[in-house]
Amino acid sequence: MKEIKKTPDHNREAKLKAFDRLLTIMDELRENCPWDMKQTMESLRHLTIEETYELTDAIIENDMQEVKKELGDLMLHNAFYAKIGSEKGAFDMADVLNSVCEKLINRHPHIYGDVEATDEKTVKENWEKIKLKEKGDQKKSVLGGVPKSLPAMVKAMRIQEKARGVGFDWEKKEQVWQKVEEEMNEFKAEFNIENENQIDKEKAQSEFGDLLFSLINYARFVDINPEEALERTNKKFIKRFQYLESESEKDGKSMGEMTLEEMDRYWEKAKSLK
Incomplete structure (x- = not known):
């Protein structure tokens, strides 16, 4: 294993104490608060989604105080889910944290092993390959890990990133732009503003989807987050x-x-x- 550089964290004790405080409060609320006692993973799900979007709003606005607040709300939700999991005998917070720690170690062999990876591209490719290996005999698709309920634009980004992780990608941005222009022309052919004839809406919608997908792909190549x-x-x-x-x-x-x-x-x- 390589020597790992470590930056001293002089505030680690305070962080651990604060996390312990959150877990204690979560235990107390679950035991004593009528609302908290009633919640299930299913009832919390839509609230978690809402909190996630509120965090993204704060990040876009570059409002650090709101980012801090929304991160706290999401941390609370994590503790809540772990508490419910513990009550079901499925997992507890220690299981959750150790699980992600093991995953991070396993998927960073260039840090915790002898694999060489000196650029971001190689790290991402290794990540996807290791994920497939972890699935073992399940033989799931590379795209199987993309959540079905993601918004369409975010899903397109994740699909493209995962495909790139196993080498299925364009080599140059010029090739991607050519694809954008190709899809634009195909869409124009189906939805020509100069043609008064009724269009085939289903076909035009399909071509428009292809155009959006190619634009998202180009944005990824020039390091723009389309969302x-x-x-x-x-x-x-x-x-x-x-x-x-x-x-x-x-x-x-x-x-x-x-x-x-x-x-x-x-x-x-x-x-x-x-």
């Missing part, structure tokens, strides 16, 4: 639209009664603001 990029655009649109609403109201104008040209004037002003 984050789209969400930033969403937030930018909301900010500008709300400016349009508030400023036009100050001028005594109603959104439903203004012409598009009038609204565009407010929109252009909103674009000039940071």
Whole structure:
């Protein structure tokens, strides 16, 4: 095993004490609070999803205080699930933590073994290969680990990353862009704005999906997270639209009664603001 560099953590005792405090509070709530006593993994599931999205909002806004708060909420959920697992006799927090520790050690042989990996690409490829080996005789698909309930854009990213992990990927970004242009032309052929004929909506939808998938693929090649990029655009649109609403109201104008040209004037002003 290679020598592992370690940075001294002078605050480790305080961290462990805080984690122990959380576990203690979780035990107390589960024993004494009517709401906490009633919860199941199933009832917590949608709340966990909501907390995860709140964390992503805080990260995009670069609000460190909110990130801290939302991380705490998710940590609480982790402790809650582990507590319920313990009550069922399935697992406890020690099992959860030791499981992930063993996984990290096993999937980082370049740190805890004799494998050489000097770049991120090699690390990711090794990760996927080790995952397949861990599955053993189950012979599951490389893509089997992608959650079915992921939002479509995030799922596309994970599918592409996993395929890349076993070597199924384009070699150059230029090749990916050619694919984008190819899919754009195919979509245009199915949904030509100059053609008044009724389109085959199902086929056009299929071509549009192919176009989005190829754009997501290109974003990955140029190190852009498409989910984050789209969400930033969403937030930018909301900010500008709300400016349009508030400023036009100050001028005594109603959104439903203004012409598009009038609204565009407010929109252009909103674009000039940071």
